[in-house]
Amino acid sequence: MRRLPTLALLAALLLAPGCAPAAAPAQPAPAPTPATATGTALSGLDVVFLTTLAAHTEQTLELARLGRPRVAGRELRTLVGAIEATETDELATMRGWLREAGPAAGAAHRHTHGTAAEDLARLRAAPAGEVDRVLIDVLGAHQGAAADLARAHLAVGTDPRVRELAARVERSRTAQVSLMAGLAPARR
Secondary structure (H helix, E strand, O other), X not given: OOHHHHHHHHHXXXXXXXXXXXXXXXXXXXXXXXXXXXXXXXXHHHHHHHHHHHHHHXXXXXXXXXXXXXXXXXXXXXXXXXXHHHHHHHHHHHHHHHHHHOHHHHHHHHOOOOOOHHHHHHHHHOOHHHHHHHHHHHHHHHHHHHHHHHHHHHOOOOOHXXXXXXXXXXXXXXXXXXXXXXXXXXXO
């Protein structure tokens, strides 16, 4: 599975300047954390998590939109449709919180979107009889990485709403991986 690269990415982002907890300054106080419209401040770690998870969710939606029409199994098609609906809603929530946090958070989000090019290519190239297996393989690994990302954020996040989202993501993605494992067709 590809959990290690995602954890490495999270670690790199957390160590990037402005993302890691700063040592206590000797002189001026640190700049205030961006406050949301509800008055709750998002920490830099919360912004990094939301930014990273939003980009990851966009990739999930690409995989779902590409794979769902080609899936043969009814249960898998239903699961992928549910993933698409849930993650579309979560993405809107994350984007809203990033907008509330201010222009810097929104700009960071706009610049981190990428695609899971290798996974998308595998899915596009999958012959009709292999689509279900390939989708389960790439989407299962992808959702496992999202669960790992959320689990890691639970240890460092500060905003209660973001921590609740991380907990929900960890539970749902872990359950999805388990469901997909049960739906996996036998390899030939």
